[in-house]
Amino acid sequence: MDLVHRPFAVVRAGVSAGKRGHRRPTARPRPAPAYPAGMEQRALAGHEVSVVGLGTWQLGSDWGDVDEDSALDVLDAAIGAGVTFLDTADVYGDGRSERLIGRWLAAHPGSGVMVATKMGRRVEQRVENYSSDAMRAWNDRSRENLGVDTLDLVQLHCPPTALYAVDAVFDDLDAMVAEGRMAAYGVSVETCDEALTAIARPNVASVQIILNALRLKPLERVLPAAAAAGVGIIARVPLASGLLSGRYDETTTFAADDHRTYNRHGEAFDVGETFSGVPYDVGLKAVRALSTAVPAGATTAQFALRWIIDQPGVTTVIPGARNREQALANASAAGLAPLTPEALDAVRSVYDEYVRASVHDRW
Secondary structure (H helix, E strand, O other): OOOOOOOOOOOOOOOOOOOOOOOOOOOOOOOOOOOOOOOOEEEEOOEEEEOEOEEOOHHHOEEEOOOHHHHHHHHHHHHHOOOOEEEOOOOHHHHHHHHHHHHHHHHOOOOOOEEEEEEOOOOOOOHHHOOHHHHHHHHHHHHHHHOOOOEOEEEEEOOOHHHHHOHHHHHHHHHHHHOOOEOOEEEEOOOHHHHHHHHOOOOOOEEEEEOEOOEOHHHOOHHHHHHHHOOEEEEEOOOOOOHHHOOOOOOOOOOOOEHHHHOOOOOOOOHHHOHHHOOHHHHHHHHHHHHHHOOOOOOHHHHHHHHHHOOOOOOEEOOEOOOHHHHHHHHHHHHOOOOOHHHHHHHHHHHHHHHHHHHOOOO
């Protein structure tokens, strides 16, 4: 299969995405992390998962290089801090993220960690490319990368909008569940309309959608519809590609192989995936305005994550981390007190003043 229109992955010289032959991950001796019991858990596709999960796009080295030891340290730190949900995709680093998670799982049997992966972005985004054979090939590759027989959750990876109306695709997904290839399936979406269409499908277990303090539109219809249907909501891009960390300014630069450089204006894939589609200069102003609402003892990033946790209908939020310190800081957001009404109002006011005009009607 061709590597065309692949968001969330960088094609590296000498690597073929259609190439199999990766060995099933083998265990690497590492200290066993602790498993604190304090983080709140919510129901997702037959599992109980932590309200703060871990997004692992970074572990594919698509945000600049993350070596294998650092990647495994991130997994150790996050899971040791109570994270029980990992989100990955078959195109993150051309499968590197999946393989690193598979190595961690092999070294920690019985960990109880739920892993969600995604499929569909290994081909040009046309409905006819989502054939039964193609989906089973993608599924085989992910099971091999992760070293499991049955995947916990497989999400269609922001598929073409027209795909949501194709019954045969969802029939194939149902069949793959019946075959034991995966326990459940969901959809990662770009727009609220796509989310609502997915939620209406009877066997969709989850919807993954961009939701953060700079992208409020899902609060209007998507979260209530998901709650009514018993569909889990996985909040992605929760820190707006790092904007909501409060660490960036007009002088910040990013590596050439970081999507925050090469996709800032949507050159490689949907611009909504980079800084949540908010123009960089606008985002900086909004984050500075938000900083006045951050409670004492919390960082701007922790405040942003707690805001998502507090939204009715959210199951888990999946910030990424490139190092142990980031993973621990993100996980600790679950321990913050729920935000005050005044803080929630501040988020809405900043959104309306700075951001709404740029993003609300686009996604």
